[in-house]
Amino acid sequence: MGPITMSIEEPAHNSSFLGRTEGIHFHGRIDAMDPAPGQLWTRWYSSLPAVAGRPPELQVPVDLDKVAISPAGGALSFDRDLWIGSHAITFTVKDVAGDDKDALTDVRYAGMAGGAPAPGKPASGESVPAQPKPCVIHVLIAEPTRLPPLGSDGRTPITRAGGVWAEAPVAWPDPAYQAVNRLTYRWVFATPSNTPVAHLGPGDLSFAQRTEDHPPCVGVAPLPASVPAGQYELTLQVGLWDKDTAKFTRYDEKTVAITVTG
Known part of the structure; x- marks a missing residue:
């Protein structure tokens, strides 16, 4: 599987938002692919439910758009509100649209950015080998x-x-x-x-x-x-x-x- 170099430009790690009045802008960047894989499919996730209420239940086959915070079909940039909590934000990309076993077997290029800090690095936001730079944001309500x-x-x-x-x-x-x-x-x-x-x-x-x-x-x-x-x-x-x-x-x-x- 070929790696894709990518990053989260916004929101910044450890940034905070007043959830009642401040929306959140998400912007990702894909820097390098070798060789170029063609079309890519992106998704953004939070470690917490995005909105108030009961989290959606995933069915079989899995529909990850139900738990992704990005628009269906993926996006490099979008705006949305999140519910209360400290959210670890993950930006993912792959060269296959589906999420079932057959589709995942066909993936040749994939990458991710963000997520929670590596153990032992809770505050600095520095990355460690094989660990993406973290992205944790705090929504205050x-x-x-x-x-x-x-x-x-x-x-x-x-x-x-x-x-x-x-x-x-x-x-x-x-x-x-x-x-x-x-x-x-x-x-x-x-x-x-x-x-x-x-x-x-x-x-x-x-x-x-x-x-x-x-x-x-x-x-x-x-x-x-x-x-x-x-x-x-x-x-x-x-x-x-x-x-x-x-x-x-x-x-x-x-x-x-x-x-x-x-």
Whole structure:
């Protein structure tokens, strides 16, 4: 099989996007083929589901367009939104259109770019022999979940036992995902007059799998004693946390009016 030299020009490794407002531009480059194989078929993939909801199930024969993030038929450049999480992006190319066993047997030229960093190289983005330069991007979306219906006062009642929750990548518990994850969650409790009272996170979070009532989510439950019962403006922040400054370098946030009971 002949190699194809290729690269991901956009998005840049370790770049971040505010998922509610910023679309993502993807652009790949094919640099060298020896000898030229003729027509090529490209696909782009993410290590996470691209959109909210249940990931599509692959049928037999396999239809990889269902899980690819690129348009059907392939593209070197395109725009699209992605859902929350740290996504390892992979750009692939081959000289055969199909994906069944017979088609793959006929492949003569193929290549790939991007993917997760090699073990031991989680931060630098440097490539190692036989390992493409990685491409991991971070999509930041703050979305509170598992919220009860609004109370008669227009506030959401939160029980101490129930805690606070936020939408999270479906792969959150997977060690392979955590090897590339940079998302940090923080809940800030302030009085209705905007006086800070307490914050939760960064720290260990509980994970809840998707149910019919809520998406995959992480949270803190029960609420600690540092959050007294009462009315709050609760701001969920999801972003990239700098441990040295103990601050976010970039984040998305969403505020809801709540009443903590119990």
